[in-house]
Amino acid sequence: MIAWVGDNVISSLGFTTDENYRAVLAGQSGARLHDGMGLPEPFMASLIDRERLNDEFGGGDGYTPLEKAAILSVTRAAAGTGVDLSGERVLFFFSSTKGNVFLLDGDPATLDDRVYLWRPAALVSRHFNNPNDPVVISNACISGASAQVAARRALEAGACDHAVVVGAEMLSRFIISGFQSLKALSPEPCRPFDAARAGLNLGEAAATVIYKRAGEGEAGILLARGAVRNDANHISGPSRTGEGSFLALEAALDGISPDDVAFINAHGTATPYNDRMEAIALTRAGLAAVPVNSLKAHFGHTLGAAGVVESVISARALREGTILASKGYREQEPEYPLNVATRVAPTGKRYFVKMLSGFGGCNAALLYKKVGHGTGH
Amino acid sequence: MGLVIRKYSYINDRVASVDGRAIPVPAGEEKFLTALYRARRVDYPRFFKMDALSKLGFLASELIFEGDASRFTPRDHVAILCFNRSSSLESDAAYQATIRHGEEYFPSPSLFVYTLPNIVTAEIAIRNRLHGETAFYVLERFDPRALVGRVGEAFQDAATRAVLVAWVESFRDSREVFMMLVEKNDTIFDLPFSVESIVELLNRGRNG
Numbered sequence: 001m002i003a004w005v006g007d008n009v010i011s012s013l014g015f016t017t018d019e020n021y022r023a024v025l026a027g028q029s030g031a032r033l034h035d036g037m038g039l040p041e042p043f044m045a046s047l048i049d050r051e052r053l054n055d056e057f058g059g060g061d062g063y064t065p066l067e068k069a070a071i072l073s074v075t076r077a078a079a080g081t082g083v084d085l086s087g088e089r090v091l092f093f094f095s096s097t098k099g100n101v102f103l104l105d106g107d108p109a110t111l112d113d114r115v116y117l118w119r120p121a122a123l124v125s126r127h128f129n130n131p132n133d134p135v136v137i138s139n140a141c142i143s144g145a146s147a148q149v150a151a152r153r154a155l156e157a158g159a160c161d162h163a164v165v166v167g168a169e170m171l172s173r174f175i176i177s178g179f180q181s182l183k184a185l186s187p188e189p190c191r192p193f194d195a196a197r198a199g200l201n202l203g204e205a206a207a208t209v210i211y212k213r214a215g216e217g218e219a220g221i222l223l224a225r226g227a228v229r230n231d232a233n234h235i236s237g238p239s240r241t242g243e244g245s246f247l248a249l250e251a252a253l254d255g256i257s258p259d260d261v262a263f264i265n266a267h268g269t270a271t272p273y274n275d276r277m278e279a280i281a282l283t284r285a286g287l288a289a290v291p292v293n294s295l296k297a298h299f300g301h302t303l304g305a306a307g308v309v310e311s312v313i314s315a316r317a318l319r320e321g322t323i324l325a326s327k328g329y330r331e332q333e334p335e336y337p338l339n340v341a342t343r344v345a346p347t348g349k350r351y352f353v354k355m356l357s358g359f360g361g362c363n364a365a366l367l368y369k370k371v372g373h374g375t376g377h
Numbered sequence: 378m379g380l381v382i383r384k385y386s387y388i389n390d391r392v393a394s395v396d397g398r399a400i401p402v403p404a405g406e407e408k409f410l411t412a413l414y415r416a417r418r419v420d421y422p423r424f425f426k427m428d429a430l431s432k433l434g435f436l437a438s439e440l441i442f443e444g445d446a447s448r449f450t451p452r453d454h455v456a457i458l459c460f461n462r463s464s465s466l467e468s469d470a471a472y473q474a475t476i477r478h479g480e481e482y483f484p485s486p487s488l489f490v491y492t493l494p495n496i497v498t499a500e501i502a503i504r505n506r507l508h509g510e511t512a513f514y515v516l517e518r519f520d521p522r523a524l525v526g527r528v529g530e531a532f533q534d535a536a537t538r539a540v541l542v543a544w545v546e547s548f549r550d551s552r553e554v555f556m557m558l559v560e561k562n563d564t565i566f567d568l569p570f571s572v573e574s575i576v577e578l579l580n581r582g583r584n585g
Binding site: 038040097098099101104105115116117118119121122133135136137138139140146150153154156157159173174177178180181182227228229230231232233234235236243244247251358359360361362 | 451453457462463464466469470472473476478482484485486489490492493494495496498499500502503505506507508509510511512513514515516517520523526527529530531533534535536
């Protein structure tokens, strides 16, 4: 098992974990209707305030917005932890689907090497004088979970002593036009798991979690397990049987009673197919009665950052003994009923599960555990 | 218990081989990958919809699994890990060309789907009904130590008993795939999965 050392979220809702968590508790959403980026139609999305990003980053004209947000997030996650990020036993794990893809919008003849995903990753780790090549994961919308799974394994294998997992995604003409062409976007604020849900909202974020190997009797939040499984069904559509998601849940929860799970933080993109697929997988895994929520109505779908953002906010909720409400949800879908959390509620349970699914049929389930001081667990 | 290379394949724009044996591909008007597809008598029309990255990964996995009687049985003990330098930049550029400003704005959903590098892992998983872990890693340069590290760690998943690992690159003048089926084994007669083996077998593949 690996233990939580520090975290940060930079999003449309704030620039610290605390600011983001309080905004979620208060039911706020970063989603706004935007016009711009050279797109023919307006789009609903949760964007990071660029002016504030520049102010808080301070200088750094040589960095793209994605790089600035990632560097600022890592800086804040490490602050006060005592972890020396320049150490050779510290390894960075960088998760993004499209990195600096906006640079392709320029002159295609002069390809900027920053469109390669390893480049922003290396700029981030080298900003902290880290001597190692970062591990770069681009596994569609489960990237942030795959990065945490990779970090967990590297720590368990002794390949490093601290793992810095940073997920970052900024929106661009490229990404938004693509989702518009797939007709996956809702023009309204999204409504995960609601019977009348009509698509997703995109969002921007950079988020970081720093891990170490868990010592004997380690208190705090532990990443107990993580599993990734494939639907082996379709490159862009979710499985009708929720096969990969079900298999990932089964692997992550082996031997754990559903009664001990405080809540499930689902992928919950609010597309008709995704949420139904997750409901089927949860039902098959015997988890339909466990409270479930989605954070997409607060942050939007932050793609390669989603796994990190949503794990950080959910871990904070578990730490505080709180089940967050699933914003945007009103009415149960009759076919596969779930216990969707409709209001903020207290919990004394010790586990939560993070689910993610993505294009390419990939699905992830992560199991987190809270261990209290002096409880002897 | 060490890790061994059970089978391996290599393909670029000119040559293809499996376990070090060259695959004869008749020269003709067709592109090399299409000619290879026909030479192996693969019957899978989806192939023609794939981008070049997926075609490379798909064909390399065909060379590894062809003739394997159990290949179409659903199973979750085989993981698929792919690595490259350029992610999906080739398809990214093709999609970008459909969203030029002004009157040339016709975003293509079928191209957009291939702007994720891990789609190649899905194409292999779908063809072979592999429900195990799938992941895509991007490296600044080919680094066999990264392959050895991530593949070795992937066996920490209790369900994983074999890993199909590939270096698969398709961008500009660089197009190649080197794929290995890695399993746990402890006989000394097997080919160890190591940095030295990877470098030697890849060079052998490139030299045709």
